[in-house]
Amino acid sequence: MNVQELIELVDGHLINTSADLSREVKGGCGADLMSDVLASIQPEAVLLTGLCNPQVVRTSVMADVAAIVLVRGKNPPQVTIDLAEEENIALITSPFGMFELCGRLHRAGLPSLERSVSDGPSELE
Template identity: 65%
Template sequence: MKLTDITRLVEGNLLTSDSNLDWEIRGACGADLMSDVLAAIQPDAILLTGLCNPQVVRTAQMADVRAIIFVRGKRPSQETIQLAEQENIPLISSAYGMFELCGRLYQAGLPSLEVNLDCEE
């Protein structure tokens, strides 16, 4: 699914300038724990999160996350936006909560892009 289509589905606002919305997004992950994102997310996913500090962008950069959606209309600081622009990670803000957004995107056919980690192993 293209990032443009996702932005439309979540009724989101693009916060970064000069972002490439033609990117193909392979799937999604909704999480607020960055260690979980680092551990489980597959490359080329979109991350939905309620956190909006610079570490979300750093995490995305390390884990090759394509783009980030901030839920509940959260807006990151200007520094975070600049960091995202520098690292080429589009940031999108949506007024809806995590539940609504996961529901909509899953319904639209976007798969989960997290590997199942068995902590028991």
């Protein structure tokens, strides 16, 4: 699934314009705690979150996230949008809640890219 298809699947609205819509999304991860994201997410996942501050984008850059979906129609502050624009990462807002979004993406065949924290370093393969 690419970012464009993801946007359609979640009835999403793309907030920034610099993103590459053909970027491949390999799976998903949903979390509001950024340290949890950093601890568990594998590269090239879509991050579903209710958090709107710039740290969401920073975290995504560090963790090689393919796209960010903000749940429940949240609109991020301008600093977050600016940062997403600068980092060329897709920032999408969707009217659905976290549970509905996880369900939709999973049903569409997107696997979980969350790894249990006890599994050891997530990028040592």
